[in-house]
Amino acid sequence: MAGAARALSARLREVSGLLAVRYGRPGICAHETDPVRNLVLTILSQNTTDANRDRAYDRLVKRYPTLPALAAARPAELEEAIRVGGLAKAKAKSILGALARIREERGGYSLDFLRGMPLPEAREYLTSFPGVGVKTANILLLFSFGMPAFPVDTHVLRVTKRLGLVPGTSTLAKAALFLEPHVGTGDHGPLHLNLIRLGREVCRPRNPLCAECPLLAVCPEGARNMKGKGRRKCSL
Ligand code: SF4
Incomplete structure (x- = not known):
């Protein structure tokens, strides 16, 4: 169990790092702070x-x-x-x-x-x-x-399911509570915002653009989607 938790933390760190290379580490968002x-x-x-x-x-x-x-x-x-x-x-x-x-x-x-x-x-x-x-x-x-809470919306849920980070049957709430303790310190905001951006721009509900995805190397669904295809095209 401890090994599985460590592995999940490591994967989330890796995903967060790859997304930060593509999108940076967003520190602010449109939300009100009051x-x-x-x-x-x-x-x-x-x-x-x-x-x-x-x-x-x-x-x-x-x-x-x-x-x-x-x-x-x-x-x-x-x-x-x-x-x-x-x-x-x-x-x-x-x-x-x-x-x-x-x-x-x-x-x-x-x-x-x-x-x-x-x-x-x-x-x-x-x-x-x-x-x-x-x-x-x-x-x-x-x-x-500024608490280490991890909001999971439909984009974050879709991407984390495709990455195999949460069970395929997870709901928004279950995925949030499952992932939250394993997200690195200071990473909850940037990872949440970057996963949303990836979900909107690349890992779309239909026809995810796996060939252009910064997470392709660590994504089991991306590997399946790319099987037998060139690196240029990807569709489900
Ligand atoms: S590789 Fe494909 S399925 Fe995986 S996260 Fe990227 S776009 Fe989504």
Whole structure:
């Protein structure tokens, strides 16, 4: 077991290094750093594109510039403001429910108390909000608090399955919790962001561009895809 854990850590280090050679080590991302605003943003990001999430968030901020104003929003008006991001009714409910609970429990709109909590407890607290799953919680913990949380979205899940880093039956949450302890110190953010970029640009859902992939040498699925083909073309 310890050997398997060491091997997984080593593979993740190797993958991270190869991606950093291609893409560098991104240190920032578009996410808000204020934890409560980040929570709102990550709720808006569910089941939509980054572009539509950002449009929904921009409209929300324009209409409700402060957190107290947002918390006091009428559900139907908030839904209207964020409609472009999809699932507006559910997201408006999650946002208003989360703000009301934070206000009630903390006496204001702050999640700073999470900073001093162990990661599993902080995650458990966040995932106790309706509409907040492990991915959303991990994004917030990583980008707002700098905790070593590892968010797994659909791109990261697809790539790590193809690399054989997680079982083929893994869900987003299971893969995140499985990989997280094995990602190197300081690598959670860069590896997360670089895997997303690889998943968008190269390891696409259909017709991954294995011949152009910086991970081809360490990818079992890439090797299968390339069998009998030249280095120029790859398709599933
Ligand atoms: S080699 Fe192919 S399957 Fe493997 S990570 Fe790269 S693009 Fe994806």
